[in-house]
Amino acid sequence: MNTRHIITSETFARPWIEQIINRAEQFMQDGFVHTLPNKIIGTYFFEPSTRTRLSFTTAGYRLGAEVVGFDNVAGTSIAKGESLEDTIRMVSNYSDVIIMRHPETGSAKRAADIATVPVINAGDGANQHPSQTLLDLVTIKQALGRLDDFKILMIGDIEYSRVVHSLADTLKLFNNVEQVLINPMKESYQPYLADADIILVTRVQHERYSDAQAVAEFKESYCFSVADAQQMKSGAKIISPLPRLSELPTTLDLLPQAYYFQQAAFGVPVRAALLEYVLGVW
Amino acid sequence: MNTRHIITSETFARPWIEQIINRAEQFMQDGFVHTLPNKIIGTYFFEPSTRTRLSFTTAGYRLGAEVVGFDNVAGTSIAKGESLEDTIRMVSNYSDVIIMRHPETGSAKRAADIATVPVINAGDGANQHPSQTLLDLVTIKQALGRLDDFKILMIGDIEYSRVVHSLADTLKLFNNVEQVLINPMKESYQPYLADADIILVTRVQHERYSDAQAVAEFKESYCFSVADAQQMKSGAKIISPLPRLSELPTTLDLLPQAYYFQQAAFGVPVRAALLEYVLGVW
Amino acid sequence: MNTRHIITSETFARPWIEQIINRAEQFMQDGFVHTLPNKIIGTYFFEPSTRTRLSFTTAGYRLGAEVVGFDNVAGTSIAKGESLEDTIRMVSNYSDVIIMRHPETGSAKRAADIATVPVINAGDGANQHPSQTLLDLVTIKQALGRLDDFKILMIGDIEYSRVVHSLADTLKLFNNVEQVLINPMKESYQPYLADADIILVTRVQHERYSDAQAVAEFKESYCFSVADAQQMKSGAKIISPLPRLSELPTTLDLLPQAYYFQQAAFGVPVRAALLEYVLGVW
Numbered sequence: 001m002n003t004r005h006i007i008t009s010e011t012f013a014r015p016w017i018e019q020i021i022n023r024a025e026q027f028m029q030d031g032f033v034h035t036l037p038n039k040i041i042g043t044y045f046f047e048p049s050t051r052t053r054l055s056f057t058t059a060g061y062r063l064g065a066e067v068v069g070f071d072n073v074a075g076t077s078i079a080k081g082e083s084l085e086d087t088i089r090m091v092s093n094y095s096d097v098i099i100m101r102h103p104e105t106g107s108a109k110r111a112a113d114i115a116t117v118p119v120i121n122a123g124d125g126a127n128q129h130p131s132q133t134l135l136d137l138v139t140i141k142q143a144l145g146r147l148d149d150f151k152i153l154m155i156g157d158i159e160y161s162r163v164v165h166s167l168a169d170t171l172k173l174f175n176n177v178e179q180v181l182i183n184p185m186k187e188s189y190q191p192y193l194a195d196a197d198i199i200l201v202t203r204v205q206h207e208r209y210s211d212a213q214a215v216a217e218f219k220e221s222y223c224f225s226v227a228d229a230q231q232m233k234s235g236a237k238i239i240s241p242l243p244r245l246s247e248l249p250t251t252l253d254l255l256p257q258a259y260y261f262q263q264a265a266f267g268v269p270v271r272a273a274l275l276e277y278v279l280g281v282w
Numbered sequence: 283m284n285t286r287h288i289i290t291s292e293t294f295a296r297p298w299i300e301q302i303i304n305r306a307e308q309f310m311q312d313g314f315v316h317t318l319p320n321k322i323i324g325t326y327f328f329e330p331s332t333r334t335r336l337s338f339t340t341a342g343y344r345l346g347a348e349v350v351g352f353d354n355v356a357g358t359s360i361a362k363g364e365s366l367e368d369t370i371r372m373v374s375n376y377s378d379v380i381i382m383r384h385p386e387t388g389s390a391k392r393a394a395d396i397a398t399v400p401v402i403n404a405g406d407g408a409n410q411h412p413s414q415t416l417l418d419l420v421t422i423k424q425a426l427g428r429l430d431d432f433k434i435l436m437i438g439d440i441e442y443s444r445v446v447h448s449l450a451d452t453l454k455l456f457n458n459v460e461q462v463l464i465n466p467m468k469e470s471y472q473p474y475l476a477d478a479d480i481i482l483v484t485r486v487q488h489e490r491y492s493d494a495q496a497v498a499e500f501k502e503s504y505c506f507s508v509a510d511a512q513q514m515k516s517g518a519k520i521i522s523p524l525p526r527l528s529e530l531p532t533t534l535d536l537l538p539q540a541y542y543f544q545q546a547a548f549g550v551p552v553r554a555a556l557l558e559y560v561l562g563v564w
Numbered sequence: 565m566n567t568r569h570i571i572t573s574e575t576f577a578r579p580w581i582e583q584i585i586n587r588a589e590q591f592m593q594d595g596f597v598h599t600l601p602n603k604i605i606g607t608y609f610f611e612p613s614t615r616t617r618l619s620f621t622t623a624g625y626r627l628g629a630e631v632v633g634f635d636n637v638a639g640t641s642i643a644k645g646e647s648l649e650d651t652i653r654m655v656s657n658y659s660d661v662i663i664m665r666h667p668e669t670g671s672a673k674r675a676a677d678i679a680t681v682p683v684i685n686a687g688d689g690a691n692q693h694p695s696q697t698l699l700d701l702v703t704i705k706q707a708l709g710r711l712d713d714f715k716i717l718m719i720g721d722i723e724y725s726r727v728v729h730s731l732a733d734t735l736k737l738f739n740n741v742e743q744v745l746i747n748p749m750k751e752s753y754q755p756y757l758a759d760a761d762i763i764l765v766t767r768v769q770h771e772r773y774s775d776a777q778a779v780a781e782f783k784e785s786y787c788f789s790v791a792d793a794q795q796m797k798s799g800a801k802i803i804s805p806l807p808r809l810s811e812l813p814t815t816l817d818l819l820p821q822a823y824y825f826q827q828a829a830f831g832v833p834v835r836a837a838l839l840e841y842v843l844g845v846w
Contacts, residue, residue: 087614330639332642
């Protein structure tokens with residue numbers, strides 16, 4: 001069997017996605033079992049991330065594995081200029097899987113080319129974050145009961161959002177999914193509110209702008225309001241990768257349309273399914 | 283059963299305290315057993331703390347649990363302004379209990395209002411640190427064999443010490459406990475040395491002062507000496523939350539009155555008892 | 565039984581080294597077993613180190629233990645001036661073994677004098693790093709099949725390299741080991757290339773120099789080339805503690821002489837053997 005890396009959502013096939021989602025849903029319904037005893041999960045975060053790191057860590061523990069890694073490279077040989085390739089060779093000795101976040105586009109692919117164990121890309125700069133895409137898909141499935149035949153409105157910093165790009169591409173694998181992508185600085189999303197089954201609200205990617213003024217204008221232009229939510233059709237849901245800034249005010253939180261906290265709860269089961277897959281449980 | 287949070291020592295009742303102490307003493311005598319298999323303990327430290335974080339972590343492992351968390355929020359979405367409420371909703375998905383240290387007074391209560399799992403306050407600014415109070419109580423019980431009918435002298439930065447405030451308040455639940463609180467900058471503690479069964483020596487709370495001169499004067503004024511210890515009555519003990527500065531010189535360490543290193547050893551069993559309680563083992 | 569500390573390679577005896585190597589080789593051949601259930605390994609790194617910390621952590625997990633510790637003391641009471649002795653007394657309560665890295669020469673010995681559990685020195689400044697020496701010995705044994713009757717050329721910053729000093733001293737315990745130590749700034753290593761069975765290539769210890777110019781000159785003078793490797797005799801191997809700078813170019817990596825990535829894989833089994841020893845498994 002070839003090593004099973006998860007580097008980009010571009011290579012996802014529909015049957016595989018359905019397997020991952022089914023397994024994640026099984027965990028949600030029946031709880032976790034120790035399918036990974038004696039395994040060591042490695043979480044190597046060259047950039048900090050609480051949300052992604054902790055959800056993979058918890059997934060590992062729920063399956064009976066142990067977890068090693070780092071989330072702060074300041075002061076280490078890595079910060080002093082060890083090559084990514086040498087670091088990956090090193091950590092291949094410490095864990096049975098490499099979960100990696102790194103600021104450079106393409107770094108996860110470079111790691112997979114070197115590693116002797118599976119690599120899961122937990123974010124390579126602005127490029128790919130495939131487990132987030134799977135989490136978004138599980139969320140839609142849980143919200144609607146299906147991944148075909150629905151309309152999705154994605155609002156945010158469309159040009160720079162890897163969340164939006166990856167989900168939009170992946171949804172092309174499903175049937176009759178109508179996608180509308182809106183940058184609220186350039187165009188109103190109001191005309192589409194009543195029609196969407198799912199509304200994905202993402203924040204401004206402020207780290208991508210050098211111009212603080214542009215970020216401030218973006219933020220000012222963009223706040224999904226209770227009035228917006230009330231225009232949504234019955235059963236439609238607002239989802240978001242979180243963390244949120246001003247685009248998702250807390251006044252939405254108790255509305256039936258708000259689904260982003262439920263979404264957050266799916267992170268552990270979907271990552272547990274991924275860990276099982278790359279480690280060959282099924 | 284309602285969720286069992288531990289937010290403040292103000293709500294402690296004597297029978298509950300005795301249960302916790304009895305369980306901690308049982309651990310000291312018989313060792314630990316795996317009463318928390320398949321549980322995940324979350325240690326979320328928005329401010330660094332080696333002592334408290336590691337004692338909860340070790341307590342979790344001794345009971346067969348796993349431990350996730352963070353102790354450094356620099357560079358994360360938390361540092362970038364995610365609300366405490368959103369962070370607590372997130373970590374409720376990762377662990378079966380939330381052990382939290384945060385710089386703001388009242389933060390632990392806010393967390394408990396949101397969390398779907400038990401919250402243990404491991405320090406909310408200058409306000410409360412209830413497991414420290416329980417540790418002080420176990421220490422007195424171990425030192426004297428009782429929690430009623432004794433005299434305690436508390437020396438230190440009385441106005442600003444949460445350790446002193448919480449212990450002083452909690453001791454009111456017990457019978458015939460005579461308390462004397464002395465700020466050595468303002469008053470001599472000498473007259474009380476021969477009379478006390480327990481002497482709690484706490485450091486200057488230098489983080490509460492903006493005036494370096496005031497801190498330096500405080501420190502200079504205050505060093506519990508071997509001569510002081512020799513005035514103590516037979517069987518009386520010096521306790522301290524540690525870490526120490528100049529107020530507890532190492533020349534005391536080998537005296538029979540010095541009990542602060544024994545005290546440090548009670549941190550893991552008392553926190554193990556707390557974990558069992560909030561997770562419903564008894 | 566006295567507490568089994570590992571502080572310096574100077575106290576190693578040949579039969580003990582052979583026991584450690586045999587056990588490490590057994591792990592490499594047969595895999596790990598849970599000989600340390602219910603044990604807690606403490607990794608206390610007052611200076612960051614990814615390589616050493618992770619290899620001890622993984623070794624602990626492979627043997628069924630749990631791992632606690634810190635790798636960043638910024639903001640803690642340790643950084644605020646708690647004495648090493650007080651910190652060691654504290655952590656003796658949290659783990660069954662203390663693995664410690666500290667910037668000061670002699671700190672590990674001071675820790676062993678205070679600790680109530682075994683101490684393993686994982687680097688005390690420029691002084692000692694005994695598990696690295698054992699790793700070098702396992703590597704030579706794996707490369708040559710023996711630890712007697714061979715020639716070793718050590719190239720690098722000879723005056724300041726603790727790796728070189730410790731290995732050179734320890735090899736005196738073995739029979740007929742010819743050692744040549746060369747600082748390439750001062751002398752050519754070329755005449756010795758064809759004769760050596762093992763060539764240890766170590767980097768400039770730039771943290772020991774105040775003069776950036778001297779470091780730059782050192783680096784410029786020193787690059788082990790493919791032409792160098794081709795002068796080596798059949799079966800001879802290049803080893804290195806890694807990380808590498810320019811002294812070991814990646815053009816060497818695929819040559820049969822390059823043995824430094826294999827060496828990196830021996831770090832976990834040799835540290836697992838050490839953990840078993842200090843915890844009294846054998």
